[in-house]
Amino acid sequence: MYYGQQAKYFIIRQINRNITEEMTAKGIFFFKKKEKTGQAGINQRNVRKIQMLEQDIERVLFSEEELDRRVNELAEQINRDYEGKEITLISVLRGSFVFMADLTRKIKGHCTVDFMSVSSYGKGTISSGQVQITKDLSDEIENRHVIVVEDILDSGNTLGYLLKVLAQRHPASIRLCTLLDKPDRRVKPITADYCGFTIPDAFVVGYGLDYAERYRNLPYIGILKPEVYTKS
Numbered sequence: 548m549y550y551g552q553q554a555k556y557f558i559i560r561q562i563n564r565n566i567t568e569e570m571t572a573k574g575i576f577f578f579k580k581k582e583k584t585g586q587a588g589i590n591q592r593n594v595r596k597i598q599m600l601e602q603d604i605e606r607v608l609f610s611e612e613e614l615d616r617r618v619n620e621l622a623e624q625i626n627r628d629y630e631g632k633e634i635t636l637i638s639v640l641r642g643s644f645v646f647m648a649d650l651t652r653k654i655k656g657h658c659t660v661d662f663m664s665v666s667s668y669g670k671g672t673i674s675s676g677q678v679q680i681t682k683d684l685s686d687e688i689e690n691r692h693v694i695v696v697e698d699i700l701d702s703g704n705t706l707g708y709l710l711k712v713l714a715q716r717h718p719a720s721i722r723l724c725t726l727l728d729k730p731d732r733r734v735k736p737i738t739a740d741y742c743g744f745t746i747p748d749a750f751v752v753g754y755g756l757d758y759a760e761r762y763r764n765l766p767y768i769g770i771l772k773p774e775v776y777t778k779s
């Protein structure tokens with residue numbers, strides 16, 4: 548290749564890159580033919596998807612910074628209460644996985660983690676009231692100090708059932724830590740020992756919480772636009 552040709556390709560590549568960056572910044576969808584390096588193409592598509600996700604959010608309820616601050620406070624409280632004791636954190640999948648990961652990393656003493664999966668919602672926004680264990684714990688909890696980590700306490704159906712089932716396994720103690728609490732919708736008389744935020748009766752997503760399995764990847768918690776779930 549001649550020097551002149553090389554320079555021409557370099558300039559064209561640079562122009563393409565500038566256009567791509569500008570369009571991505573403005574949120575304009577940009578198709579590239581076949582991406583040679585692969586990486587840049589993937590990043591542009593991700594930016595677009597995040598923007599589409601955010602269009603479904605009515606307003607942000609808790610920012611990343613607010614969540615981080617509150618999770619820190621909860622962990623400090625737990626660290627104080629359980630000083631000298633080893634705890635088992637049980638994450639109720641799937642909604643609590645992000646909260647669980649952040650909280651666990653702030654626990655100072657020895658602790659173990661386990662996961663449980665229950666379903667009561669299906670694809671809707673209202674609990675069906677019928678709770679089913681779809682994945683049980685991997686380990687026994689007898690004589691362990693258990694903290695159940697939940698994303699949101701709503702009707703209380705899920706936790707009412709779950710806490711009863713876990714108590715029958717004779718843990719040394721059992722407490723509930725929920726990031727969010729929607730007391731207005733409570734059907735079962737459940738109260739959390741540790742609660743991040745009390746929120747009004749709105750359907751929220753992000754930071755692990757979903758609607759029809761989507762929006763879990765938003766780094767903040769936002770109220771979902773009602774038209775998203777009334778549309779279908």
Ligand code: IMP
Binds near residue numbers: 701758
């Ligand atoms: P409950 O049995 O009605 O208390 O519901 C608890 C479960 O419902 C939570 O663990 C969530 O997975 C889900 N849920 C309740 N409210 C919301 C919400 O506003 N957004 C997303 N999921 C929710």
Ligand code: MG
Binds near residue numbers: 641642668756757
């Ligand atoms: Mg859910």
